Amino acid sequence: MQEIVPLPPWFALPEPHPIDHATVIGGGIAGCQIAHALAKRGWQVTLLERHARLATEASGNRAGVLTPKMTAEPGWGETFYRQCFVYAIQQIRELEAAGQVIEWAQCGALQLAHEPREAARQQALRERDLPPDFIQILDQQAASAVAGIPLPTGASYFPQAGWVNPASLCAALVAHPQIEVRTLTHATRLPSTGITIIASGREADQLAETAFLPFLPVMGQTSRAVASAASALLKTTLGHEGYLTPAIAGQHIFGATFVRHVRDAVLDDAADVTNFQQLAQHLPDFARSLVAERSRSIEGSHAAIRMTTPDRYPVVGALPDVDFFRQAYADLRHGRASQGFPQAHYQQGVFVMAGFGSRGLTTSGWCADLLAAIIGGEPLPAEVTLYGQLHPARFLIRQLKRG
Secondary structure (H helix, E strand, O other), X not given: OOOOOOOXXXXXXXXXXXXXXXXXXXXOHHHHHHHHHHHHOXXXXXXXXXXXXXXXXXXXXXXXXXXXXXXXXXXXXXXXXXXXXXXXXXXXXXXXXXXXXXXXXXXXXXXXXXXXXXXXXXHHHHHOOOOOOOOEEEOHHHHHHHHOOOOOOOEEEXXXXXXXXXXXXXXXXXXXXXXXXXXXXXXXOOOOOOEEEEOOHXXXXXXXXHOOOOOEEEEEEEEEEEOOOOHHHOOOEEEOOOEEOOOEOOEEEEEOOOEEOOOXXXXXHHHHHHHHHHHHHHOXXXXXXXXXXXXXXXXXXXXXXXXXXXXXXXXXXXXXXXXXXXXXXXXXXXXXOOOOOOOOOEEEEEEEEEOOOOOHHHHHHHHHHHHHHHHHOOOXXXXXXXXXXXXXXXXXXXXXXXX
């Protein structure tokens, strides 16, 4: 029998809330996911979006990739991404079975062994003998056969992966009688009643309650190009330093740029040049086919700010009472983690779900299920280690331990 590891006091679960009313700030994929997770449990949810429609900013890309992130050695991070990926695929299937229409394709995903470190990682994955319906490590010839076009290297292949239009997924998630969507509503302060979940992406650190969180803004732009006769043969999504979709309504989506510490996103021709140069570096024949005719050109598809964190994992849970944490756990700087500490105190009725970076399509559904369980006092769908790695107080605790 596996030993149950207790939660450290600074990650203690908040008091559960009885089913009532919740306000969700942010109408991107994270906000729509937590609204859906709560509505399924009987909550009445009001979702606030400052733009005229949902999925406008980081979730406004024409197509994003659904794929797990694997590491050479098994660990909690890989466990997180695998659980999230399986949940995401299952959720889309369930939404479709309920009559929702989602624009997506389970076409598989290939991650090229485009540089030595990636090739070594894929060799380590091959030796782990993972289930072939989840991942396969293919040589150049086999990978090319799966892709439908010649590839320069071998690749790891995820047969269940694919691409999805985020806006269509958001629309399906909020099509629930318990959810009221209010667009053109900019929340500058929290409601005084019910519970509130801050899931506002780029704006997630602009409220006083979240100002302590070390979110990092990253501007990313994707590009698009009309498919050529040769490029239209691509059957899967492809990953290298960036990503590439098969033809969707006659166009490929590829990119994306990665510019840190930028708060405003505008389409930029220079970013399209960068995206095309990256594509040409890893798939030169494919890139040449896109611009072989003068009538074809590379255009900006979508630019947005993605909020990430110093450890690259999202922030999911109750917002800590910062002053209490700094006083109650100050002795952690002396290495006294085993001494008796009081249980964590949290900001009353305030939760956060943000910092998903470029992987929110894959990870936000499972994280929403975790957060809904925390709010309602359900058993957690996660191991203690994994819960702690996503906890909003983890950055405070690391600071305190460092003194």
